[in-house]
Amino acid sequence: MVRYGTRLSQVEQIFISDIIQLKLKLGSDPPQKTSRLHYLIPASQPNLQLCFNLVSSAVNRYPVPILLGWHGVDEFDAAKTHLAKLRAMQRYFDSLPPEEDDDLAIVVDGYDVLIQLPPEIMVERYFQLVERADAHLAQRLQISVRELHQSGLRQTIFMGPDKICWPIDYRAPRCWAAPESPIPSAAWGEDKGYGEVFHSDPRWLNSGTIMGPVGDLKRYIAATVDEIQATYDPIYEFRESDQYYLSKVWGRQEYWRSKTMNVEIHVPPNGFLPLKNTPFQQTEYHVAIEYESGLFQTKAWYEPYFGYLQFNGPNLTTNLAADNRGDGSEFEPPTIQMPENVATSLAKLYDDIPEAHPGSTSTDWLGLVRLGVNFVTHHIYGVWHCTGSKQFIQLEYPTMWFYPFAMSLLRAAVRASQAGEPLTRKLIDGHRWVPKRHYPAADVVGVGYGGVWTDLDDEFVPWRDVCQTYNRVLFRGEMEGHGGMSEWK
Numbered sequence: 001m002v003r004y005g006t007r008l009s010q011v012e013q014i015f016i017s018d019i020i021q022l023k024l025k026l027g028s029d030p031p032q033k034t035s036r037l038h039y040l041i042p043a044s045q046p047n048l049q050l051c052f053n054l055v056s057s058a059v060n061r062y063p064v065p066i067l068l069g070w071h072g073v074d075e076f077d078a079a080k081t082h083l084a085k086l087r088a089m090q091r092y093f094d095s096l097p098p099e100e101d102d103d104l105a106i107v108v109d110g111y112d113v114l115i116q117l118p119p120e121i122m123v124e125r126y127f128q129l130v131e132r133a134d135a136h137l138a139q140r141l142q143i144s145v146r147e148l149h150q151s152g153l154r155q156t157i158f159m160g161p162d163k164i165c166w167p168i169d170y171r172a173p174r175c176w177a178a179p180e181s182p183i184p185s186a187a188w189g190e191d192k193g194y195g196e197v198f199h200s201d202p203r204w205l206n207s208g209t210i211m212g213p214v215g216d217l218k219r220y221i222a223a224t225v226d227e228i229q230a231t232y233d234p235i236y237e238f239r240e241s242d243q244y245y246l247s248k249v250w251g252r253q254e255y256w257r258s259k260t261m262n263v264e265i266h267v268p269p270n271g272f273l274p275l276k277n278t279p280f281q282q283t284e285y286h287v288a289i290e291y292e293s294g295l296f297q298t299k300a301w302y303e304p305y306f307g308y309l310q311f312n313g314p315n316l317t318t319n320l321a322a323d324n325r326g327d328g329s330e331f332e333p334p335t336i337q338m339p340e341n342v343a344t345s346l347a348k349l350y351d352d353i354p355e356a357h358p359g360s361t362s363t364d365w366l367g368l369v370r371l372g373v374n375f376v377t378h379h380i381y382g383v384w385h386c387t388g389s390k391q392f393i394q395l396e397y398p399t400m401w402f403y404p405f406a407m408s409l410l411r412a413a414v415r416a417s418q419a420g421e422p423l424t425r426k427l428i429d430g431h432r433w434v435p436k437r438h439y440p441a442a443d444v445v446g447v448g449y450g451g452v453w454t455d456l457d458d459e460f461v462p463w464r465d466v467c468q469t470y471n472r473v474l475f476r477g478e479m480e481g482h483g484g485m486s487e488w489k
Contacts, residue, residue, distance in 0.1 A: 043110030063435030101215025
């Protein structure tokens with residue numbers, strides 16, 4: 001028994017210290033892992049369409065964008081070739097150390113994309129999607145998910161969905177080897193005058209929106225650049241299409257997945273096989289299509305199947321009035337609820353700018369705001385991609401939830417980034433997620449609307465040198481709502 005005032009022996013001190021450390025260890029949480037999200041935009045020059053992208057990502061608290069191929073020349077000049085996008089991506093991924101291989105990257109086209117939801121939603125949905133996609137692939141190959149992984153097969157890179165195989169050539173494996181999506185074909189209804197393509201299965205690859213681990217993307221892009229070097233045809237009409245080569249690598253993957261696992265795959269009579277360039281050529285790159293448009297909503301041929309809804313019913317619900325399948329009198333409008341994580345994330349952004357909406361709370365606003373929804377899968381999608389005619393992006397921008405508050409949201413986003421705010425408030429996949437890039441100090445940023453990082457000598461370009469020219473268009477929603485013009489400069 002130890003009495004007060006007595007001196008402990010060295011052995012007793014060590015014993016007590018060990019007991020204390022053991023209790024602390026047992027009672028403490030495991031150390032948090034921290035991973036980064038990279039937001040990458042292949043873009044060579046500024047214009048209004050790029051600034052739509054930059055505003056939409058910043059107000060949603062994305063990492064500060066890194067522009068790839070900025071002021072690129074020769075083979076990196078996007079004005080000359082779409083392949084500059086792939087070369088700039090390869091250069092960026094190759095510049096990263098191996099410890100960043102498990103980071104996630106979102107890569108989007110620069111001039112036809114709008115962001116609707118915060119990155120924490122994208123990251124959370126990504127890991128949910130990985131599980132569903134692996135299960136779907138295992139079912140298709142008639143094996144278990146465990147056997148799938150043991151065979152080195154998995155789904156980690158997700159590309160946007162297309163309802164048409166572009167460039168069109170249904171002899172090509174990138175067209176005929178595309179597996180069917182898990183969405184029932186009846187979900188798209190029958191042709192009622194829109195044209196057959198509207199009702200087709202969204203089973204083909206669109207290269208304008210990509211999300212996946214840095215390490216896997218590094219290998220996939222490298223394989224695609226190798227494909228360009230091995231098969232480039234100077235007289236082929238679409239020889240400069242990045243989508244053509246990315247989908248060639250993906251089509252070869254899908255064919256060899258089935259062939260390796262002895263699953264029958266239908267080859268059209270005039271179809272040609274995706275032979276390997278060398279006997280030991282790798283074909284598995286973990287590439288998949290994001291069929292459900294939870295991450296990416298493409299526009300072309302989807303027009304009857306997405307639109308903006310107000311969640312003004314009980315518990316942030318809405319009834320979908322669109323009869324996509326043409327059920328007529330038998331149609332029963334389904335009820336869609338705003339997911340809790342979407343409501344929480346958007347409410348936080350809204351509540352961070354009380355000066356922009358005096359007297360209104362997020363509780364009031366969430367029941368009034370209109371959000372873009374895929375009418376078939378019922379997802380409030382994360383990213384809208386203006387495939388097809390690009391004139392529509394200027395019409396879409398004013399419909400986004402942030403348009404009436406864009407200026408205030410931008411300023412709040414810059415402050416949060418400079419303060420080191422993480423991307424997520426909870427662990428996702430056991431990780432704490434932070435941005436790859438923050439905004440630098442105020443004296444570098446200047447006016448509080450932010451700016452971009454570039455891969456040109458790792459340079460930060462402030463807002464005044466990228467988007468200030470377009471402030472009147474970008475901030476019209478807030479400035480006209482406030483009835484003032486002075487802050488447009």
